[in-house]
Amino acid sequence: MEEQAKKNFIMKIGIISFMVLILIFWILNIRNVFQSSPLIDNSQKTAESQKLQADFNEAISKMSQSLDKISATNEKLKTASSSLLKELITEINTIASSTISSSTFLATSSLTEASSSPLLETPASSTPINDSCPPYINCMPSIGEVRPCQVPVGCEGITQIAY
Numbered sequence: 001m002e003e004q005a006k007k008n009f010i011m012k013i014g015i016i017s018f019m020v021l022i023l024i025f026w027i028l029n030i031r032n033v034f035q036s037s038p039l040i041d042n043s044q045k046t047a048e049s050q051k052l053q054a055d056f057n058e059a060i061s062k063m064s065q066s067l068d069k070i071s072a073t074n075e076k077l078k079t080a081s082s083s084l085l086k087e088l089i090t091e092i093n094t095i096a097s098s099t100i101s102s103s104t105f106l107a108t109s110s111l112t113e114a115s116s117s118p119l120l121e122t123p124a125s126s127t128p129i130n131d132s133c134p135p136y137i138n139c140m141p142s143i144g145e146v147r148p149c150q151v152p153v154g155c156e157g158i159t160q161i162a163y
Helices: 002-034 041-114
Strands: 136-138 161-162
Touching: none
Parallel strands: 136 161
Antiparallel strands: none
């Protein structure tokens, strides 16, 4: 038993000493972490930062040139669409004026025929409006009594059926 206790004690001392050794090396090394790297000069750092700045400025100038091209193309499309729209309007006006002149002749001739024929009536005067018609009939399925789903006579064009 005593041998086992000695072995455990030696093992604990070895582990603790190894941990202390690692802690000492870590503390000694941490000083160098916060200092600047001795391998790179300040002149190299400034050269690298200037190169990065130049690359960034070049990328920005390329993007601004692309945006200028896009805006110029957009303006060209706007002017082209407005000119196309003007051409379409003039074509529609010419077609409309040519059809109006031919349809006015047909309309005046049909008006003279309608005034001479007493049998023609307007549809608004032939269907009387019934104020007692409901706006809709509820035909939704329900539990209980059965609802009538027929439109009352004379309300065919007024009452709607809700399913």
